[in-house]
Amino acid sequence: MTEKSYHENEYAARFADVEENLKRIREGIARAAEKSGRRPEDITLLAATKTVPVEVINHAIHLGVRQIGENRVQELCEKFDRLDLEQCGCQFIGHLQTNKVRQLIGKVSMIQSVDSMKLAQEISRQCVQRGTSMDVLVEVNIGREENKSGVDPDGLRGLLEGISALPSLKVRGLMAIPPADASEAETMEFFSKMQQYFVDIGAQKIDNVGMDYLSMGMSADYEQAILAGANMVRVGSALFGARVYK
Numbered sequence: 001m002t003e004k005s006y007h008e009n010e011y012a013a014r015f016a017d018v019e020e021n022l023k024r025i026r027e028g029i030a031r032a033a034e035k036s037g038r039r040p041e042d043i044t045l046l047a048a049t050k051t052v053p054v055e056v057i058n059h060a061i062h063l064g065v066r067q068i069g070e071n072r073v074q075e076l077c078e079k080f081d082r083l084d085l086e087q088c089g090c091q092f093i094g095h096l097q098t099n100k101v102r103q104l105i106g107k108v109s110m111i112q113s114v115d116s117m118k119l120a121q122e123i124s125r126q127c128v129q130r131g132t133s134m135d136v137l138v139e140v141n142i143g144r145e146e147n148k149s150g151v152d153p154d155g156l157r158g159l160l161e162g163i164s165a166l167p168s169l170k171v172r173g174l175m176a177i178p179p180a181d182a183s184e185a186e187t188m189e190f191f192s193k194m195q196q197y198f199v200d201i202g203a204q205k206i207d208n209v210g211m212d213y214l215s216m217g218m219s220a221d222y223e224q225a226i227l228a229g230a231n232m233v234r235v236g237s238a239l240f241g242a243r244v245y246k
């Protein structure tokens, strides 16, 4: 077998899996949306694409995925030129260091992981320099875990007020990843708390702060997240299969 046909076969199997997985995920999203009084199209599915080859990501886009999210700046930059993004948005969902912000400007439509004033200031500064703007979500450390990304819930309001004054940056909502070791019931409580912040802040009408997206729920719990109020779910392994780290 030639190298090329080997890869074609390898991807053919993955393509079929992705198609089947996507169908099942869409059904799950529709079910949860309807149970929570919304329409399936009110929920954005973002495909979390870390470690996934470009060929497989492009196949998911071909099947109708309209938002993808990468976690690492370097991986995003390596893949970027080969991604078929004509009909698909690309977002950043991982932990972001200020010295890497510059590389994201012009590539991503939204950064979901803003959790400090320092990071927000750097995104704003880079956008002003480049004459562009950036949508962001503020990531909340909803489980108050040590050494975890996200602003502490007690600092959320202050951070939003600070960001509100920055040029070229617009807050579009909130993002959270509940503790990995939480029970299903605990996870549901974390999701519900996030939904409460989302509603309360939305009612407060802070300049430049809109609550359009509540991004929570991953492969294991996206239906529960939607039931609790999420309107964006970030799904990786349930769509693409278990991640293979090289």
Ligand SMILES: *Cc1c(COP(=O)(O)O)cnc(C)c1O
Binding pocket: 048, 050, 071, 093, 094, 177, 218, 219, 220, 234, 235, 236, 237, 238
């Ligand atoms: C990897 C990742 C996901 C998707 O995780 P799965 O459990 O594979 O669905 C979602 N959000 C973020 C921020 C991620 O890093």
